[in-house]
Amino acid sequence: MHAGMFLDRDGVINEVLSERVKFVNQPEDFYLLEGAGEAIRILNEKGYKVFVVTNQGGIGLGYMEEENLHAIHEKMREDLAAYEARVEEIAYCPHKPHDQCACRKPKPKMIEDLAEAYDIDLSRSYMVGDRKPDIEAGQAAGTKTVYVGRRKKEAQADLYYDDLLSFARDCPHVL
Incomplete structure (x- = not known):
């Protein structure tokens, strides 16, 4: 089995x-956060399969079309490729915030589905996010959790870092 790195998108990878x-409702709204490309490349080099798990309620609310989201994710992949960084797959929840769907974080379905599809050992994996629902989804899935950002008291994570790059540098290699 593999170790996985599940990353929230907005606030972890991009502005x-x-x-x-x-x-971020159009590709031109997508800007990588400083260090995000390098961080994902480091995680790739350390042996993690990297995934993005993101709530995109703007689709359900009518602020964005699903095809725009695919174009945004294509731009993200292109921007990451400039750093020789790669993401295995991007999972997203398109539902409205209060639809009670099974896939919206803090529920763990996106993580669990990716783990099953890619033979991921969740006990050796991490969920990295900048909000409490990200951390709760990782906990519910059985991963270690990493909170990135400056509002550290908001979530009860296993680890806290200012940004993804700081965590990637400290993160252990996969055995």
Whole structure:
């Protein structure tokens, strides 16, 4: 079995609610956070299968079309490729925030489905996020959890880092 690295997207990989962009609804709204490309390359080099698990309620709310989300993710893959970084797969929940669907974080379905499809040992894996629902999804799935950002008291994670790159540098190699 493999070890997986499950990453939230907005606020972990790319800017959101920044001076440049409020929400990422078009490819031109997508900006990698400083160090994110290098961080994912490091995680790849350390032997992790890297996945993105992201709530995208803007689709259900009508702020974005699903085809725009696919174009955004294509831009993300292209931007990451410039750092020789790769993501195995991107899972997303398109439902409205209060639809009570099975896939929206803090529920663990996206993580569990990817783990099954890619033969991932969740006990050797990590969920990295910048919000409490990300951490709760990782806990429910049985991963170690990493909170990145400055609001550390918001979530009860296993580890805390200012950003993805700091965590990637400290993260152990897969055995």
